[in-house]
Amino acid sequence: MTIQLALVCLAIGLLVGAVGIGGMLLPSALSVGTGIAIHQGMATALLTFVFTGLAGTLAFQRRGSIDWTLARPLTLGVAATAWAGAWTSSLLDAPALSLTLAALIVAAGLYTLHDGAAKRATAAATPAPTRRRWLLLAAAGAATGFVSGLTGVGGPVLSVPLMLALGFPVLASIGVGQVVQVVGALSGTAANLSLGTIDFELAAQAGAFEIAGVVAGAALIHRVDLRLAQRCVAALCIVAGMAFMLRGAALY
Incomplete structure (x- = not known):
């Protein structure tokens, strides 16, 4: 692994730990930085997210920032469909999906910049549990x-903006x-x-730098103003969406 790619992995980990968004950059970074095929870059990146996610979960849990009443239904949904997504990825080139995902993420980012969404997203408490x-x-x-x-x-590149759009606090999201x-x-x-x-x-090398970044990012997000954090998430949603648009357009 080159020094440049190691620094990119560190920066991606910092973003993931701080705002939950940044992992969308890793598959392309691995592919460009090492010359592996994009499908192999996606699969390798996904493996590293097991360990960066564990590091982030521990860092947030130590600070009391994980609401498990929110995590349980969300993770059940994730577990039910992620395998199908990875299997489908091996069969399809999906430019249309990339463009659809891009539009969704950009829309979520723009929505979280709205004053009403900002007030809900930076609230101290989550909505009361309901079946809905x-x-x-x-x-x-x-x-x-x-x-x-x-x-x-x-997952956070989509789950974080979706939770913010649904009105959940930014740190909990x-x-x-x-x-x-x-x-x-x-x-x-x-x-x-x-x-x-x-x-x-490659996963072991990239993951080590990502984990270091995640730990630093988690510490950082607990020290900044939540309004600023919410705006950073919104901005990164828009950037991520634009990146997906470019990738989807390139596939056509």
Whole structure:
């Protein structure tokens, strides 16, 4: 691994730990930095997210920032669909899906910049548990899991903006995103193992730098103003969406 790629992995880990979004950059970075095929880059990136997710979960849990009543239905949805997404990825080139995902993420980012969404997202408490909330989170998890397995981008890139759009606090959304990352990556990697598309040596090298970044990012997000964190998440959603648009357009 080159120094440049190691620094990129460190920066990606910092973003994942701080705002839950950043993993979408890793498959392309691995592919460009090492010359492996993009499908192998996706599978390798997804394996590293198991360990970055564990590091992020521990860092947020130590600070009391994970609401497990939110995490449970979301992760159930993720676990149910991530394997199917990874299996589908081995069969399809999906430019249309990339463009659809891009539009969804950009829309979520723009929505979280809205004043009403900002007030809800930076609130101190989450909405009271209801059956409707449970079903919404499970549905969001199912969508997140499938897209994570399909694209290798990591679950938080979709789960965090979806939770913010549904009105959950920003710190709780990012914390739950770390748990989502573990479940989605495990389920997707199970499919990729059977397909033989993972570069284990590269995953170990990239993962080590990502974990260092995640730990630093988790410490950082607990020290900044939540309004600023919410705006950073929104901005990264828009950037991520634009990146997916470019990737989808390139596939046509």
